Amino acid sequence: MAQYAVLIYERVPPEELPPEVLAAHEQLPERIAEQGGRELAGMALHPNETATSIRGGVVTDGPFIETKEVLAGVFVIEARDLDHALTLGKLTPIADGGVEVRPLLGFEVSERS
Amino acid sequence: MLAATVRVTRDLDGAEEAVQDAYVQALRTWASDGVPERPGAWLTTVARRNALNVVRRRRTFDTKLPLLLEPEDTEMPDPDAEAIPDDRLRLIFTCCHPALSPEAQIALTLRLVCGLATPEVARALLVAEATMAARLTRAKRKIAAARIPYAVPSAADLPERVDAVLTVIHLLYASGHTAYSGAELMRDELSERALDLARMLRVLMPDEREAAGLLALLLVHHARRATRTDAHGVLLRLEDQDRSNWNREQIAEADRLLVAALRAGPAGRFTLQAAIAALHAQARSYADTDWPQILTLYDQLLRVWPSPVVELNRAVAVSMVDGPQAALAEVEALERDRRLAGYPYLPATKADLLHRLGRNVEASRAYHAAHELSDNAAERDFLAERVRETSTQPSR
Numbered sequence: 076m077a078q079y080a081v082l083i084y085e086r087v088p089p090e091e092l093p094p095e096v097l098a099a100h101e102q103l104p105e106r107i108a109e110q111g112g113r114e115l116a117g118m119a120l121h122p123n124e125t126a127t128s129i130r131g132g133v134v135t136d137g138p139f140i141e142t143k144e145v146l147a148g149v150f151v152i153e154a155r156d157l158d159h160a161l162t163l164g165k166l167t168p169i170a171d172g173g174v175e176v177r178p179l180l181g182f183e184v185s186e187r188s
Numbered sequence: 189m190l191a192a193t194v195r196v197t198r199d200l201d202g203a204e205e206a207v208q209d210a211y212v213q214a215l216r217t218w219a220s221d222g223v224p225e226r227p228g229a230w231l232t233t234v235a236r237r238n239a240l241n242v243v244r245r246r247r248t249f250d251t252k253l254p255l256l257l258e259p260e261d262t263e264m265p266d267p268d269a270e271a272i273p274d275d276r277l278r279l280i281f282t283c284c285h286p287a288l289s290p291e292a293q294i295a296l297t298l299r300l301v302c303g304l305a306t307p308e309v310a311r312a313l314l315v316a317e318a319t320m321a322a323r324l325t326r327a328k329r330k331i332a333a334a335r336i337p338y339a340v341p342s343a344a345d346l347p348e349r350v351d352a353v354l355t356v357i358h359l360l361y362a363s364g365h366t367a368y369s370g371a372e373l374m375r376d377e378l379s380e381r382a383l384d385l386a387r388m389l390r391v392l393m394p395d396e397r398e399a400a401g402l403l404a405l406l407l408v409h410h411a412r413r414a415t416r417t418d419a420h421g422v423l424l425r426l427e428d429q430d431r432s433n434w435n436r437e438q439i440a441e442a443d444r445l446l447v448a449a450l451r452a453g454p455a456g457r458f459t460l461q462a463a464i465a466a467l468h469a470q471a472r473s474y475a476d477t478d479w480p481q482i483l484t485l486y487d488q489l490l491r492v493w494p495s496p497v498v499e500l501n502r503a504v505a506v507s508m509v510d511g512p513q514a515a516l517a518e519v520e521a522l523e524r525d526r527r528l529a530g531y532p533y534l535p536a537t538k539a540d541l542l543h544r545l546g547r548n549v550e551a552s553r554a555y556h557a558a559h560e561l562s563d564n565a566a567e568r569d570f571l572a573e574r575v576r577e578t579s580t581q582p583s584r
Binding site for chain 1: 285287333334335336337339341342345
């Protein structure tokens with residue numbers, strides 16, 4: 076199996092996401108497993124206004140790149156190949172936006188001390 | 189052979205290397221032992237054996253780099269298995285994967301399915317050799333890193349993916365048929381390759397009606413190819429072409445394919461385009477053409493494939509059924525569609541209609557606009573001649 080990151084780009088801020096989208100997120104690992112894949116990790120991000128960027132040591136308010144669709148979350152999946160990963164990526168609940176599927180070059184989880 | 193070898197290495201560079209090595213081994217062995225009974229099978233077997241060695245070497249390497257992906261299955265494919273047609277289909281689907289840009293899809297298909305060398309691909313697609321080499325490398329890297337599968341897509345994805353394959357072959361034919369720029373109107377080599385690919389796909393996917401439709405479409409275009417220019421390379425319009433020189437055999441073959449495709453169920457976009465082209469091919473003259481039937485087919489085509497280019501072509505059929513004035517109104521509506529900005533056939537079509545209405549001053553202006561937009565030398569000559577012609581004729 077290969078590993079892919081699924082980056083979620085969403086126009087709707089998290090607090091305004093419809094309940095069915097949130098519920099679908101809860102069920103996502105299960106649905107991915109039904110399709111023969113596996114969700115290894117999932118991260119949901121606070122909205123853009125909470126972001127702070129550091130560019131060349133200078134700290135500024137806001138996200139690194141300003142876009143209409145905001146990076147709202149990332150999850151990591153295991154899939155057989157790109158076709159399988161795209162099938163799994165299509166399961167992602169989205170209110171208004173889309174996802175980007177990228178092969179992972181590395182994935183390590185550091186131990187908590 | 190490359191197609192059969194990729195299945196072993198799961199990467200294109202490794203497979204190409206294994207195939208080249210097989211040729212080197214053939215030169216050595218055949219010189220001393222004589223040419224084997226089935227040289228093709230011999231080469232494929234050796235290439236796949238070389239590929240297995242590449243994979244084994246790589247596995248050793250992979251264990252030292254656990255973050256790199258391991259090959260999917262550990263089962264070794266039987267090198268003597270004759271699964272070549274399937275392999276070829278897999279290779280086509282890999283090269284035409286929608287995760288690759290259309291430019292990359294076309295280049296990869298020429299390089300890996302048709303077996304053209306990189307400089308030939310660059311020449312065929314009018315791209316600098318270094319640019320093409322970089323484009324192919326980037327595409328192959330993505331295939332490896334993102335694991336674009338070397339497989340025929342699942343039934344659920346098949347219709348969409350077949351359409352992507354057909355589109356690549358059609359684009360390939362089109363870029364040979366009317367070169368975007370350059371002196372010759374047609375580059376036969378590219379068109380021949382596309383026709384070969386369409387034939388191959390038809391054999392590999394006998395149940396795919398649109399594969400039959402595409403082959404029929406390319407055959408009708410090909411049948412008319414010799415008459416598209418005169419002895420001096422000047423472009424001839426459909427109405428000015430010598431119909432007695434059209435290749436009747438190819439047109440008949442297209443008709444047989446079409447009859448079968450149309451009988452099997454609702455027609456897709458390639459089948460409908462082929463049906464339109466076939467009606468033109470059957471007509472004794474431009475005026476004798478069954479224009480009402482062509483207009484009906486364009487209406488069907490617009491339903492399955494809404495596109496401003498189809499609307500523009502439909503307007504020509506409208507002009508033959510309802511007259512140039514009705515068609516002009518449709519073309520003027522299309523001028524407001526930004527997707528056709530910069531498309532030389534829009535002002536060229538408008539110019540023809542204006543000319544037929546006797547509005548030669550405006551026609552001349554529109555031909556001039558088309559001339560400005562075209563990059564093709566034969567088309568530019570043709571349009572310059574129309575500018576001269578219409579500017580010397582009085583306006584009604």
